[in-house]
Amino acid sequence: LHHMSVRKETHDDNLLHNSSSSGDVDTLQQVLNSGRVRIDCCDSEGTTALMLASAQGHFCCVRILVEAGADVNIRRKSGTTALFFAAEEGHLEIACFLLQSGFDVVTNGGMALFIAAQGNYITIVKTFLEVGCDPNYSMSDGSHSLFVAAQNGHLEVVKILLQNGADDGATPLWISCQMGHASIVRELLLWGANVDEARKDGATPLFKASHKGHTAVVEELLEFDPCLGLLANGETALHAACLFGHQEIAKMLIRAGADVQLPNQVRKKTIVNCISWCFGVCQRARVLLIYASVGQKYKLSIFIIRSVAGETPLQLAEQLGYDSIINLLSKFIQPAKTVSKETIL
The missing domain is CATH 1.25.40.20 (Ankyrin repeat-containing domain)
Structure with missing residues (x-):
């Protein structure tokens, strides 16, 4: 869970985070009722109790925190949110609840979509796209949801992203050829990917597939008349x-x-x-x-x-x-x- 800390400055803050992380509903409710904690208190990386509960899949704790006023849009220093952690672990119910609780998909939805695509959580990916998450959101390293889905061989996610306007140039095709994902290569080519698009070093998808020994990928590429x-x-x-x-x-x-x-x-x-x-x-x-x-x-x-x-x-x-x-x-x-x-x- 990205080394999220539960140590806070005060005893009550620690109780808030520990109970949220462990799913201890009774303790969480008692701490909140005491009025001695700031519900969005965070560690040095910006981790909140809501993020911990979302990451661990404790829906009841998530609901209690949100109803008590927890900010669903707070981001850690890395830019990750409670929705990101719910999506990373495939917690659909929590993800939907956060979306219904005022989560800003325009500002913060792209990163959550990326991690859902990486994890092959098909229903979550569909849900995020339906509410307006950007399929072409670029991570800090320049990668998109379509790239990471293609890289990991997640064919259904690739199809869904393509149907919703995802476009990352030739990068998904190239990485699919390198990894040997023939079915994804075919899907990308059918959607119009350039079979001869080369990297900066001049290597094309066919060159890379031939180098790696991916016979099925080469077979697919040859159907599209490569150089x-x-x-x-x-x-x-x-x-x-x-x-x-x-x-x-x-x-x-x-x-x-x-x-x-x-x-x-x-x-x-x-x-x-x-x-x-x-x-x-x-x-x-x-x-x-x-x-x-x-x-x-x-x-x-x-x-x-x-x-x-x-x-x-x-x-x-x-x-x-x-x-x-x-x-x-x-x-x-x-x-x-x-x-x-x-x-x-």
Whole structure:
């Protein structure tokens, strides 16, 4: 509960906060009847008794405090309110009561909606939107409710937010691709998200999904005709798939028309990148044999390409002692032929 303190300056203040936090209705009523406490007294972070009761789900205490004059709109230093804490823990009854008790949704509702979306509390999200909480409220770090719902894979919340005008640019699509939430990726694309929207580093949703190995996400993205060519970051999605050994994704990209011979920005071929990276990982270098069993699009062959250091993949494998890869490469290399750097047989 965000380290909310219950220690106050006076004994009665402590009783007020402790009873609200624990749900001790009798003690709470006695303290309030004594007239010796300020009902909205708070700790150094701005925590009130109403916030504590709301966070812990003690509806009776919440009602007693509100009826006794507790301010439902007080915010902690962090900006959080009693409604925020009720929403964070999924306390629907308390959330509705606070809304009915004069809570200012225009000023304070956006943050509560964000935390409800993060927690996948569908009914609370619907309720907040119905009373006017801003679906495009931006948190201090710039994130929106749609982003956090997409990040956590909350499909129904994403749908509800989209239906209510949520719009956070390409960020939700990008994070969904990174996290592997294929159904959310599809939903966002159907609502008009730009399939090729890139981050500042030039990476597109397809590039990130290919890098992470999210096959189902790549499949969804390919239905919306993404760019398969060179991106602003100097790479392609096929480079990303090969670099990290994602064979099925590489096959899918080739079927969709990715150019297996398109060099990246540093003039290394896709297959060379795959080998040089995967050698240091494990036998995933088998991805280099995406030799076009892909729909008969390419002739079965293997590329003999010299690296920047003048070494072929086979020579590099021999130096590193990867016996299984040596055996694999040897089956496809014809030793009688040699080629110079960047030449393809």
